[in-house]
Amino acid sequence: MAGLTADQLARVHEEGYLVVEDVLSADDLAGIEDEYRKILDRATADLVAEGRIPPPEGTSFSERYIEAMQHIDDMYALYQHLDICLPMVERLDHSPTMNAGSAVFQLLTNPRLLDLAESVVGPEIYSNPVQHTRIKPPARHLPDTVTDSNIAVTIWHQDNGVINPEADDTDMLTVWIAVTDATVENGCLIAERGSHREDLTMHCPGTAASSTTYIPEAIIDRDRVVPLEVGAGGAVLLHKLTEHASLDNHSKAIRWSFDLRYKPIGQPTGRSVFPGFIARSKAHPEQVLTDPAEWANLWWQARDRIVSGEVPWEFNTRWDANARLPICA
């Protein structure tokens, strides 16, 4: 696949999002599923040995993940093995892990994804470390206390609103990849058409009930909200100012996606404590990172630097003053 057609690019600029089907191949998806299956099996075996969950009965990744998530007292004990980012908790120690495996690195550097990104951000491409995998069990299996958007529904936000202000002028593109089909039933993304032309909207800071920064529902123009259904292996491109959220998963299986971000080399990432890398460069091809182990090491080194206090552990606090507004109550 080459990059976007002129018509697709015009739609990104006009609507603030674009659905692109069939970006990843069946082999690409199989590599990811294989890596994740091994991690899940290892993590659940440990939890079984610790007596925290019963031995799994299901056979598929989806069944085993749902089973484990249903039984475990703290879902993050399992989930943090699977995310592709360190947790943004108040105090980090050496225990949090993440998946910095080679299948994820292959995904971040997948030429078809980079072709799409290049159409929007140009040929000098930096992999911006604002990134997650989201593996969402059916909503009926989630206790009300679980509001993290990696596992539960995602509430309205702009990606620009959840990063640090230093990156407000960064041309950041979100590339959201469906590992399973994403449908209205299982909780696909929804977006407000054209909202990227309205600048940065006010957000409310996360609360005890919902740890995630969000745009109040009252501000969303429901008449312009569209579901972004896409098949497994397809992608959704989002402008950094596009207001978006996800639906709940009302299916019987998981809804699984990755959200990755790219930007031109040299602009701030908005999460400078985390490591990004040069993913493609025509000007300096020798600077492109190609070794998955080197990428994984960047994350472990970042964790060490954060834990030792060498770098300040700062996340977006720009909306904190809004906590006292009635609309955020």
Ligand SMILES: O=C(O)CCC(=O)C(=O)O
């Ligand atoms: O996948 C989701 O539920 C949310 C993704 C999202 O909000 C994002 O990529 O910015």
